[in-house]
Amino acid sequence: MLIADNTCFEEFLLNIPCIAKGGIYVLQIMDWYCASFSLMLISLVECLAIAWYYGVDRFYKDIELMIGYKPAFFWKYFWKFITPSVILGIWLFSVFTLGPVTYDNKPYPEWAIVLGWCLGLSSLLPIPIVMILQIYQAEGTLIQRLRKLTTPLASWGPSKPKDRERYIRSLEKDSYPSGGGAIVLSYKNGMEGQLEQRKGLLVSNDTQSEVV
Numbered sequence: 559m560l561i562a563d564n565t566c567f568e569e570f571l572l573n574i575p576c577i578a579k580g581g582i583y584v585l586q587i588m589d590w591y592c593a594s595f596s597l598m599l600i601s602l603v604e605c606l607a608i609a610w611y612y613g614v615d616r617f618y619k620d621i622e623l624m625i626g627y628k629p630a631f632f633w634k635y636f637w638k639f640i641t642p643s644v645i646l647g648i649w650l651f652s653v654f655t656l657g658p659v660t661y662d663n664k665p666y667p668e669w670a671i672v673l674g675w676c677l678g679l680s681s682l683l684p685i686p687i688v689m690i691l692q693i694y695q696a697e698g699t700l701i702q703r704l705r706k707l708t709t710p711l712a713s714w715g716p717s718k719p720k721d722r723e724r725y726i727r728s729l730e731k732d733s734y735p736s737g738g739g740a741i742v743l744s745y746k747n748g749m750e751g752q753l754e755q756r757k758g759l760l761v762s763n764d765t766q767s768e769v770v
Contacts, residue, residue, distance in 0.1 A: 576588075582661065583661055583666075583670075586659060586661045587659055587666070587670060587673065587674040587677065588674075588677060590656075590659040590674055591659070591674035591675055591677055591678035592677055592678050592681065594652040594656065595649075595652055595653070595656065595678045596678045596679065596681050596682040597681075598645055598648055598649040598652060599649055599682060600681065600682065600685070601645050602642060602645045602646055602649060603685065605637065605641050605642050605645065606642055608637065609637040609638045609641075609642070610638065611708075614634050614637055614638055615634075616729075617637070618634070619725075619728045619729075620725075622728075623716070623721065623724060623725060623728065658671050659671060659674055692707055693707065
């Protein structure tokens with residue numbers, strides 16, 4: 559709750575310039591360089607990551623666990639082909655037609671254009687920067703690092719135990735080439751470790767009770 563309150567308050571402060579006198583000029587900079595450039599590229603990366611790497615069939619299973627039924631079959635083709643193609647087309651069109659920001663046919667000063675590009679890149683650059691840092695900090699060869707970083711942790715999945723069991727059963731029932739078995743294996747290994755810890759705590763408590 560505290561995190562949500564702080565986030566809302568920070569967003570409120572950051573948006574004050576947009577509603578002040580001349581705020582339309584600030585909003586135009588944000589819309590010009592963020593909505594048409596970085597937002598489209600981030601959406602494309604998200605769509606490709608979910609549909610092609612995470613696996614659209616596993617994504618179907620996740621949605622089915624959440625809403626109780628599987629979405630219509632045609633969504634699979636939208637997520638894999640149509641949506642990425644449309645987003646890529648919009649992004650390329652924006653890149654080729656994007657010029658210096660203007661409002662009411664009035665050009666902005668150079669510092670405002672630089673500010674606009676900084677705003678647009680501020681949401682885009684963290685993606686490759688974090689990726690490079692994670693690869694650099696991991697151990698092993700490059701292939702081993704990539705394999706480790708793309709292997710799900712034992713904690714991956716629903717947080718509630720009942721939902722988590724359903725999720726693991728759905729992965730065991732169907733075979734997914736994009737890491738479904740790794741999730742099942744890592745989950746089982748993690749659960750075995752948790753069971754061993756619980757057994758140790760129970761033995762420790764029983765020993766203390768006998769001593770008392």
